[in-house]
Amino acid sequence: MSGGAMTKILVTGALGQIGSELVNELRRRYGRDNVLASDIRDDVGSAILESGPYKHLDCLNKKELIKTVQKFGVDTIYHLGAILSGVGELHPDLAWDVNMNGLKNILDTARDLKLTRVMVPSSIAVFGPTTPVDNTPQETLLRPTSMYGVTKVAGELLCEYYWIKYGVDVRGLRYPGLISYKTPPGGGTTDYAVAIYIDAIKHGKYECFVTEETMLPMMYMPDAIKAIIQLAEADGDKLRYRNAYNLAAFSFSAGELAASIRKHIHEFEVEYKPDYHQPIADSWPNSIDDTGAQKDWNWKPEYDLETMTVDMLTNLREMLGDEAKF
Numbered sequence: 001m002s003g004g005a006m007t008k009i010l011v012t013g014a015l016g017q018i019g020s021e022l023v024n025e026l027r028r029r030y031g032r033d034n035v036l037a038s039d040i041r042d043d044v045g046s047a048i049l050e051s052g053p054y055k056h057l058d059c060l061n062k063k064e065l066i067k068t069v070q071k072f073g074v075d076t077i078y079h080l081g082a083i084l085s086g087v088g089e090l091h092p093d094l095a096w097d098v099n100m101n102g103l104k105n106i107l108d109t110a111r112d113l114k115l116t117r118v119m120v121p122s123s124i125a126v127f128g129p130t131t132p133v134d135n136t137p138q139e140t141l142l143r144p145t146s147m148y149g150v151t152k153v154a155g156e157l158l159c160e161y162y163w164i165k166y167g168v169d170v171r172g173l174r175y176p177g178l179i180s181y182k183t184p185p186g187g188g189t190t191d192y193a194v195a196i197y198i199d200a201i202k203h204g205k206y207e208c209f210v211t212e213e214t215m216l217p218m219m220y221m222p223d224a225i226k227a228i229i230q231l232a233e234a235d236g237d238k239l240r241y242r243n244a245y246n247l248a249a250f251s252f253s254a255g256e257l258a259a260s261i262r263k264h265i266h267e268f269e270v271e272y273k274p275d276y277h278q279p280i281a282d283s284w285p286n287s288i289d290d291t292g293a294q295k296d297w298n299w300k301p302e303y304d305l306e307t308m309t310v311d312m313l314t315n316l317r318e319m320l321g322d323e324a325k326f
């Protein structure tokens with residue numbers, strides 16, 4: 001598959017934070033009718049439902065998944081349907097079921113119907129308290145302490161297994177926290193870095209669920225979309241890692257993020273009230289070494305903290321209209 005080549009793509013979890021932007025870009029790139037968006041939601045009014053084909057699809061329903069892939073003639077799946085870290089800690093059984101069995105159904109389908117490619121996001125959540133925190137290497141200790149992290153490590157191993165054993169062309173990347181304005185994230189630990197912008201513009205203040213010092217690797221959504229498409233189109237012979245690639249853009253503490261917003265909204269105030277998200281955040285690295293991605297498929301991010309903040313504030317102010325007070 002390469003830009004412009006004939007392809008039929010299924011995106012699961014298409015109405016989520018990543019999916020809603022990825023589907024738009026894939027439709028722009030490969031043609032609107034070649035990208036089937038799917039989700040367990042049916043949000044009336046979502047632009048994704050208007051801009052091309054859409055199917056209600058639960059990845060836990062294998063029969064329906066296989067039928068959908070056959071009917072639409074899918075050759076490539078972007079599997080985004082998952083439970084994130086915060087919700088996963090509140091509902092560990094659900095996180096295991098959706099993240100593991102959903103993924104296995106996708107991989108089985110890809111193997112049995114001989115699909116060309118499967119893209120599966122992993123996460124910095126594969127790392128844990130015993131992982132080196134600074135410039136975390138590609139190959140390192142993976143001993144996460146969140147259920148989400150457990151499913152991401154097991155999921156990476158399962159992807160690699162399907163590649164080695166069955167030759168399924170699976171490709172993955174370990175996303176850092178993702179920041180965007182178009183669709184809100186759902187139930188992650190890094191969601192504070194999105195909510196902080198919205199509350200800054202609406203209220204001039206924000207109550208933050210991690211401490212001021214909490215440092216995490218992050219990325220702006222346009223870079224995240226660019227990365228997954230670039231990896232999907234990369235020369236498979238050059239890919240050394242079939243579990244998932246480390247991926248980085250920049251890192252900041254919650255306090256540094258607040259300061260970057262304060263440059264534009266001088267009166268902005270943050271109150272730090274860490275909750276159940278804090279131990280999850282504390283178990284993740286400060287920064288990531290992504291030289292593997294740079295070497296194997298020429299990864300390079302565009303945005304830094306300052307350019308992201310300017311873009312976020314501009315777009316959110318426009319979207320929020322009268323609600324934007326700052």
Ligand code: SER
Nearest residue numbers: 084085123188189190
């Ligand atoms: N950013 C996600 C979360 O916080 C991790 O992949 O859950």
